[in-house]
Amino acid sequence: MNEVVSTDVAIVGAGPVGLFSVFELGLLDMKCHLIDILSRPGGQCAELYPEKPIYDIPGYPVINGQELVDNLMKQIHPFGPTFHLGEMVESLEPLGTADRPLFRVATDAGTTIEAKVVIIAAGGGSFQPKKPPIPGLDAYENTSVFYSVRKMEHFRGRRVVIVGGGDSALDWALNLHPIASRITLIHRRDAFRAAPHSVNAMRALVAGGQMDFVLGQVTATKGEGGQLAALVLRKESGEVVDLPCDDMLPFFGLTMKLGPIAGWGLNLHENLVPTDTEKFETSTPGIFAVGDINTYAGKLKLILCGFHEAALAAQRAHHYVYPDKKLVFQYTTSSTNLQRKLGVS
Amino acid sequence: MTKITFIDAKGEARAVDAEVGATVMETALRNAIPGIEAECGGACACATCHVYVADDWTEKVGQPSQMEEDMLDFAFEVRPNSRLACQIKVSEELDGLVVTTPAKQG
Numbered sequence: 495m496n497e498v499v500s501t502d503v504a505i506v507g508a509g510p511v512g513l514f515s516v517f518e519l520g521l522l523d524m525k526c527h528l529i530d531i532l533s534r535p536g537g538q539c540a541e542l543y544p545e546k547p548i549y550d551i552p553g554y555p556v557i558n559g560q561e562l563v564d565n566l567m568k569q570i571h572p573f574g575p576t577f578h579l580g581e582m583v584e585s586l587e588p589l590g591t592a593d594r595p596l597f598r599v600a601t602d603a604g605t606t607i608e609a610k611v612v613i614i615a616a617g618g619g620s621f622q623p624k625k626p627p628i629p630g631l632d633a634y635e636n637t638s639v640f641y642s643v644r645k646m647e648h649f650r651g652r653r654v655v656i657v658g659g660g661d662s663a664l665d666w667a668l669n670l671h672p673i674a675s676r677i678t679l680i681h682r683r684d685a686f687r688a689a690p691h692s693v694n695a696m697r698a699l700v701a702g703g704q705m706d707f708v709l710g711q712v713t714a715t716k717g718e719g720g721q722l723a724a725l726v727l728r729k730e731s732g733e734v735v736d737l738p739c740d741d742m743l744p745f746f747g748l749t750m751k752l753g754p755i756a757g758w759g760l761n762l763h764e765n766l767v768p769t770d771t772e773k774f775e776t777s778t779p780g781i782f783a784v785g786d787i788n789t790y791a792g793k794l795k796l797i798l799c800g801f802h803e804a805a806l807a808a809q810r811a812h813h814y815v816y817p818d819k820k821l822v823f824q825y826t827t828s829s830t831n832l833q834r835k836l837g838v839s
Numbered sequence: 840m841t842k843i844t845f846i847d848a849k850g851e852a853r854a855v856d857a858e859v860g861a862t863v864m865e866t867a868l869r870n871a872i873p874g875i876e877a878e879c880g881g882a883c884a885c886a887t888c889h890v891y892v893a894d895d896w897t898e899k900v901g902q903p904s905q906m907e908e909d910m911l912d913f914a915f916e917v918r919p920n921s922r923l924a925c926q927i928k929v930s931e932e933l934d935g936l937v938v939t940t941p942a943k944q945g
Contacts, residue, residue, distance in 0.1 A: 626915050627916070682911075
């Protein structure tokens with residue numbers, strides 16, 4: 495088992511509200527670890543609409559998703575948060591009492607964090623691969639159908655079908671080409687979103703007879719015991735053929751799924767975490783929920799509302815992290831104490 | 840008012856009033872049409888508002904842009920009449936438009 499990391503606050507989700515939570519907690523001397531399934535901070539802002547203008551961030555008549563994330567990263571820099579990216583929190587286990595909460599947070603990558611407070615800032619849930627609606631496909635998952643490549647060796651000597659036209663599809667077609675016995679790339683059209691140099695490399699292999707490219711869509715599977723024997727392919731011409739294969743890698747992008755949060759005993763309401771509106775605390779003392787993931791009377795899913803929620807949650811979190819300290823409210827404009835923490839005094 | 844009819848994957852039709860200038864996706868959300876998820880909120884960034892435009896409307900609705908065509912790669916069961924509802928703006932010419940939602944968005 496890996497070493498257990500101890501911290502004040504574990505933040506589940508590194509979107510804008512999770513990031514701003516670091517700021518509010520940091521002003522109150524609390525150290526944070528953030529965990530996010532994506533490989534970079536920013537959540538939906540960075541993943542879905544980095545270039546889309548946002549018009550309702552106070553003080554910014556217009557700012558795009560990536561700029562907002564970049565600014566937030568700059569704003570929280572003085573507090574030195576630790577990021578665990580590309581990891582999904584799988585379990586959240588209470589260890590303490592209602593007065594002195596303590597939680598053990600474990601990720602799918604083996605990271606274990608013990609924190610006095612947990613802030614769930616998970617937005618719409620975790621980004622997970624989209625699974626094509628091919629009947630019976632789940633019976634092959636992780637044995638013959640894979641949504642990510644964890645062990646390249648698995649594909650040695652196997653006939654691998656890769657579906658999609660983006661960077662993931664093209665990169666894996668090229669990376670697995672020397673290992674697999676045959677790579678077949680299937681895409682619905684003869685145009686690719688992937689980087690041009692990958693597309694050119696793929697086309698060269700296809701022209702040289704070392705890789706196959708088929709225009710079409712997979713409609714059904716054949717196989718048994720979790721092992722694919724063939725995919726049923728509807729070609730662009732309308733012709734339906736069987737394509738014998740051992741493995742399939744579908745790459746249709748990501749979608750948000752609530753994921754493991756459902757199992758954390760938080761009395762979910764329509765896949766959202768109910769909180770009060772004074773502290774944004776959940777039914778479990780010491781676990782807070784801020785941003786799009788929470789719900790309460792009058793809730794609006796706005797980034798600015800999440801910022802407000804983070805500020806109030808931090809006040810209560812201080813009580814758990816420093817039970818013996820009295821909290822005095824201060825302004826960043828006038829408090830030399832806060833300014834020292836921000837590195838501007 | 841402009842009418843738009845959404846037919847779900849089981850064949851059930853729902854006709855709703857649409858505001859000119861709004862998108863077909865926004866119209867679906869305002870009227871709680873099942874089968875349109877619109878995860879990204881209309882940024883042409885998720886392909887969860889995929890619809891099939893009825894055959895006699897494809898010409899009036901027009902073709903997807905390059906960006907939309909790229910995003911359709913993330914949709915399932917894409918057909919020649921596939922569009923993303925967030926990229927179709929409602930106009931008076933589209934009064935009576937019929938679209939079908941797919942069995943699965945994301």
